[in-house]
Amino acid sequence: MASSILIVDDEESICRAVAGILADEGYTPASAASVDEALQRIEQQVPDLVLLDVAMPARDGIELLEELRRSCPELPVIMMSGHGTIETAVRATKLGAYDFLEKPLSYDKLLLCLARALETSRLAQENRRLREEITRTHEIIGESPVMQELLKQIAVAAPTDGRxxxxxxxxxxxxxxxxxxxxxxKRVSNPFVEVNCAAIPEELIESVLFGHEKGAFTGAIQMKRGRFEMADAGTIFLDEIGDMSLMTQAKILRILQEHRFERVGGSETLEVNxxxxxxxxxxLETEMAEGRFREDLYYRLNVIPIYVPPLRQxxxxxxxxxxxxxxxxxxxNSGSRRSLSAKALEKLAVYPWPGNVRExxxxVERLVLMCPRPVIDVEDLPPQIAHPDREKLLRGLQSEKLADARAAFEREYLLGKLRANQWNISRTAEVVGLARESLSRKLRSLGITVEKQKDVE
Ligand SMILES: Nc1ncnc2c1ncn2[C@@H]1O[C@H](COP(=O)(O)OP(=O)(O)OP(=O)(O)O)[C@@H](O)[C@H]1O
Ligand SMILES: [Mg+2]
Structure with missing residues (x-):
């Protein structure tokens, strides 16, 4: 679509001449002879760019520029002036004008400037749109009190530079x-660089984190920047940090203490923020107690601790x-909106979700792909969710040893009876024909803790 340009100048001949040229170049021009007229037009429809004369009777161009910065901060404005002094030009640019052209206008210059301003503005808008999209796809869903608390923690921690x-x-x-x-x-416009410490082979981790110089080792045919260097001015996300070797931990510790490092095979010391x-x-407490994680590194990293609770809690x-x-x-899947039947929802709501949100x-993604009906029902759900007891029992009954199969049966049988009797042990014992003591012993040997079980369900 042709870009719309609003020309604001009290000299009608200039408006007409510029409009003619812009129309020839495929733009859609419009003109206004005063600041007030310009404001009226902009109120009706915001153009893609404003070409604005500085000196006008009544209110001048600088005034309009100031007003537009407030009301339409993304609208690019190019100023023009016949008695262009350096000061006016500097002032206009400080106030946020894209550029300043002197009259008489050189049409080549004008067209070049216009094309650049429109491109810059298009890129800025695209940037904003992409950022909004990223923010949307990384939205954290969570209505539970713990997640609400976690969102607050994020809001407090984010603007600080704390680890x-x-x-x-x-x-x-x-x-x-x-x-x-x-x-x-504050680092949002700078990179977010992720490092999965568990996925990188031990012998490569140093080069991945800190980069290497050409010829540092066999295969290093080119200088390569490391993740810390790439993340400069931004954020580095060290994922699966508990899986790092003690040697790598020492290297990370140094960078956290000194903010500097050398590329592998390099002598130049680089500094990053x-x-x-x-x-x-x-x-990590267990890892430290067992000597697998450095205590000094733990305290350096753990400035702001955030715990994400499992979904079952x-x-x-x-x-x-x-x-x-x-x-x-x-x-x-460009398909119609699917929904879940009340029964299916019930099953999903009590499932323990050992793989948490990812599971x-x-x-859900599989259900949407595989289930042809608009309403997803219990029978469409994976068996461990649709019939958890039956699944567990079936798996147990396939055990090699009679003792294991019997335990699986006894477990499911007794859990069913306990549930039916509101977890009351005496009443259950009576129903199944055991003494209370024998039932308690049996539950202990099967590893069933009534209190725990009640909590889970
Ligand atoms: N609260 C949430 N709201 C929306 N999506 C979520 C939420 N929690 C997790 N997810 C999604 O679930 C998936 C797994 O999340 P993520 O990768 O952040 O988990 P993780 O804790 O890093 O897992 P792992 O330990 O396996 O690396 C991602 O696709 C993520 O977008
Ligand atoms: Mg992860």
């Missing part, structure tokens, strides 16, 4: 939390997450 250590089980959303912190920090966010699903989040992923998966997301 953050995120812990939690697999698939709980640790990476998402790290990205949210970056998106809400990087915010560090680390994550792990391991219990925030069941209020299951429904909103299901909705969220259903909507996203349906949109991606939930995968299951």
């Amino acid at each position: 953050v250590l995120i812990t939690g089980e697999n698939g709980t959303g640790k990476e998402l939390v790290a990205r949210q912190i970056h998106l809400n920090s 990087v915010r560090v966010i680390a994550a792990t699903n391991k219990n 925030r069941r209020d989040d299951i429904r909103p997450l299901l909705e969220h992923f259903l909507e996203r998966a349906s949109a991606q 939930l997301q995968n299951i």
